[in-house]
Amino acid sequence: MSKVVYLPLDERPCNYLFPQQLAKMTDLQVVVPELEILGSKKKPADTAAVRQWLLEAARDTDVLLVSIDMLVYGGIVPSRLHHLSLEECIRRISVLGDIKRSYPYIKIHAFNLIMRVPNNNKDEEEPDYYKFHGGQIFKYSYLTDKSERDSLSEAERRELENLQELIPKQYLHDFIERRVVNQGINHYALQLAKDGIIDHLIIPLDVNSQYGFSSREQRRMICRVEELDIMDRVMIYPGADEIGCTMFSHIFCQIKNYKPEIFVRYSSTQGPTIKPKYEDRSLNESIKSHVTASGALMTDHSFETPLVLVVHSPAIDQAGMAEQIPFKDRHRSYFSEIHYRETVEAMQNYLRKGKLVALGDVATCNGGDPVLMKLLKQKGLLDQLTAYAGWNTSGNTLGTVISHFIIISYYMGQAENNIIHESRKFYYHRLVEDFIYQSLVRQDMLENDLPRLNASYYMIRHCLDEVHAILAAKMKSAVAQYLGNIKEGQIRIEDLHFPWVRMFEIGFELEID
Template identity: 20%
Template sequence: MKKIMFLPLLLCFFCALWHAGLSQNTAAGTPVPSRQLNKNILLVPLDGRPPCKQFVIDSGAIAGFNVTTPPSELQDYYSAPGDTAGMRKWLQENTPHNQAALISIDQLLYGGLLAAREKEATPAQQDDLVNFLRQLHADNPAVPLLAFSILPRQTPQDTIDGYQERKDLLAYSRLKGRQAAGLSIDEQELSRLESAISPESKEKYLAHFQENEELNKKLIALVKEGVLSKLVLGQDDGEEYSIPNIEKAHLKDYITSENLPTEKVILTHGADEIALTMLAAFQNEQTGFCPQIYLAYNHNKTPETVMPYMAIDNQETAREKIALIGGKETDNRENADYILYLSANDYEKDTVSSRRANVQELKNLTAEGQNIALVDLSKHFTAQETLLPLLLDSDYTLNTLTAYAGWNTASNAIGTAIASASLYTSAQQTAQSREEAMSIAASNIKFLHNRILEDYFYLKEDIDTINHTLKKAGYQNTADLDLEHNWRWANHMLQKSMQKHLAAYKQTRAVKNPAHFHTPQGDFTLWVSDLTIELSFPWPRTFEIYLESTPYIVAQ
């Protein structure tokens, strides 16, 4: 009996020794110093949500940018617009001390994205903004003003009330979009809709696009004058055929008629990720770096798949974002700066059955020394359609990933992955020492875990549970929480659940495995010895979270 018990005890003893050895090796490593931020840039964000502000700050740090944003008292807060006058004064005071200014026109004119969807700006108010930008440039001629503006989405403004009328306006928009594209439509249905929609609602709806078109033409003129160094026009929550696409076509024709270079005025799909992609483009322009990006897909259906809330397919979206950051698609995988591995699964089309093969492919690419930016999309926003759980099960070394994104729409996720991966690869090209290369990698690992913890653990697992719990308690509108009654409770649920995920996640081999890096400044190995998070709901709704991870990283 004693002999039978001895073997398990002996195994436990050696396991303990092995773990102790691993801990000693990790502890014996050198703590990686923080990234030095020696480049200053201003950001007037689209709104105060983390994707529009915090993502830019965290990703900018990878490339050494100190991204400064306006004080919180000037920022918008959910439905409360920002202080546009205060924001303009802040820009005037701070622009001289920075290398560039990333400016959301929607924030400067309306007070943020949500305000822009509802508020109107008169021609005089538009002209006042145009004159402000002219003066800002005149006062700071050496500081590039990089502006972005968002086309209205086709969803009717909240001030247009009535379920049926809003539904009719959406149907009307789709038919008008098809008609403008030269496609045949049901003319009787279009006539019925025009009769059913009240003249007041129709006029209000169409005037919103006309106002935005006139504003964007004035901004394009500022590019021609040299006031704006670059202008990016984004399309929020698009569809293939809609009235926003009519406005977009008008603007495209106007840009062509003004003979403006394609890199000066850019039309793109998406909104929240635009500031981050513009920062990556600015970094590439400053360093002369043109990232060579190889596109790989999890399934042969993925390139032509159109994901929810998108007007174009995945391949076109990726190519659009590559162009936006000043990169180039390459067919040479071995010499690519990184591989954009685009996974977009849909269980209804049986693409999920190839996931294990995809994981093995990622392992093989990593073993070859390839940098991989993984976009992990899900048609139904479910964990079962993503690659991450299989990567965890297979002990894939997550810290070797150059980027990860699976948040919200395809344009948001693809743009975020491409931009952060480009900031990282660009920074590593110009690092002055092996120690700096380590700090760049450590900053990248921080942003990597931010994205994994939010995009997978919260958005694919926790959000539905929290929403369901709130609704069971009688709170029907999880997009507009009552701060006095359920916001604290919702935060408690969020923190309890996410801390539970974190406790298991950081003990996986996928996180604890040593990550080996090959850089121009030399090779090194990094470990994540511990990982903590700070998180909360930034706005009174469950749609997004504020999450900042702190990985404790040591090097050998």
């Protein structure tokens, strides 16, 4: 049995548990550190303990899958808050070289984010000053990069000058200097890839846009990748919390010598060319990256492969994309440029032909599209698909569904019952969280329950017991409504909780009786 030692990006289920759940549907063993050393949100991990754990775990393994953000900064949020010097960061990452020199046969797969510049005034995961100046910092980032690459209008030049006066210099300096250090570590990681320390490196762009600090840093890194002649082992594309799943799938395919082909079909003619919200490139280019990074290939025709990925895509760029809002309030393109009925009937037809069908539900952000999911339920297809995801960003969704799809496709037709069982559990786990919670229950609670508790999206700690009780009741009801008649049996959900004590995500255990 091959063993993979996995150091996650942080302690949330999407990073800590999802790759382990994928591993359960394989004959690979995944070893992770105890949660106690991984920190909590803004509290960084015990990085000394993390390094020691990694050194000890490497003694009898075949593969390391390492989050450099965790190894160096103590997690994804601490990577945005730290005051470490570049020298200290390099000292922390040097453990990878120590491991490679001691165990040269180990394959090291690593990932490290290009730090995000969110366009909002929230300090939930950013420095405290972001609450007051976040939107200004984003716009400053956007306009300074645009001025270097293209040209600014007179109004934009005045706005940039005004921003330089509005943003306190110490805050801008803090934000930029941290990026300099983080970017230094990214370039150091490229050198480790050149030197053969890191065998496979992915640099995900965490919440980025067409212009900005992230875009500028990406360009420099891609140029450096070309200079070092390491394009065969480095990828840079939008993503973040799905990357553990993606890279585990890649490792799985390497170990199994498996290179599946996937046909991608869109619900919108415009879909392949749309730039999704929080990303800097067309959807089809992102999908190429996710499929390649996961260990597969895209094929030109559906008849060439048994694997069909249906991408429920937006038909409008960026700001026009719908969040979880009423259908009637969406951009008009959702009514004219997305064909719900035809997409579902096409899925039904692929299934009739015996193909495996997965659904990447990215037409809306931060949850699946209830319109499509209700139609799938009407057609009796919710328990017929092989894989599904529809959470947070387009990249998060695609990396999750593609990695699951690839892994289970290897076993189809020959799998033992426990492998199929674990795959179905993961599939329904995604339906329950991405569609039922994020699209339905969370919206219901935000509108109808939190106001009377004097609570909000990020403020539920003072009434956590009441919110837990409401969550459990509404989840049970919604699961019964949408998944009460699945072919595998009865879904049971336990240990519902909020990992970061906010409404954004939930954690839970799922069983099928």
